Amino acid sequence: MSPRAPDEPVRLTKIYTRGGDAGETSLGDGSRVSKLDPLVRAYGAVDELNSIVGWAQVEARDPRLERIQNELFDLGADLSVPFVEGDGRLRVTQEQIDALESDCDAANKPLEELKSFVLPGGSEAAARLHVARAVCRRAESVALWAAGERPVNTLALVYLNRLSDLLFILARAANAGGEEPLWRPGGPTEPGPA
Numbered sequence: 001m002s003p004r005a006p007d008e009p010v011r012l013t014k015i016y017t018r019g020g021d022a023g024e025t026s027l028g029d030g031s032r033v034s035k036l037d038p039l040v041r042a043y044g045a046v047d048e049l050n051s052i053v054g055w056a057q058v059e060a061r062d063p064r065l066e067r068i069q070n071e072l073f074d075l076g077a078d079l080s081v082p083f084v085e086g087d088g089r090l091r092v093t094q095e096q097i098d099a100l101e102s103d104c105d106a107a108n109k110p111l112e113e114l115k116s117f118v119l120p121g122g123s124e125a126a127a128r129l130h131v132a133r134a135v136c137r138r139a140e141s142v143a144l145w146a147a148g149e150r151p152v153n154t155l156a157l158v159y160l161n162r163l164s165d166l167l168f169i170l171a172r173a174a175n176a177g178g179e180e181p182l183w184r185p186g187g188p189t190e191p192g193p194a
Helices: 038-060 063-079 094-108 124-149 154-174
Strands: 024-026 032-034
Touching: 032 038, 038 063, 038 124, 038 154, 063 094, 063 154, 094 154, 124 154
Parallel strands: none
Antiparallel strands: 024 032
8 A cells, every 4th residue: 555645634445443333432633532522522513514515515506615615624623633722733714714704795795685584495505505504503502512611723613603604695695586585473474375
């Protein structure tokens, strides 16, 4: 077997290891912990989010989502190692958050001003992006809980918060030119189509 190239992050020749059969796993620093460890739960929630973003991307075909999926993998790597300032590990950066904010501003600019809350739905892409947004909110909540138990990069939490904003905006953009489902307090006054 040839040595791993510098641009090859991992080489897996066998997927199962049996190392987790007793309910433990290794963090990114090699330490063994319970699979119920707050960091494991946090990066697991981010993994679920990344899967849902990938599902949305199948329909949305948005280059921003492709970048974000890679950044979510970085975020998972960040959460997989207890945070120590300046430890040289792969960490979420302010530049990544700035890029999300720039994406939010650019995607939101052409949209009509909101006059009601938006219901998840509309086009297929919008519906998937709304699911991604909701899963992102949950991942943020799990990461925030983990930060109360273990050292966590605070920028990872900010990234998830900003990403949920972007996913909401992208869902709205996916419905632009069509009908955006809006919340009507008390429900519809007339039954919808059968």
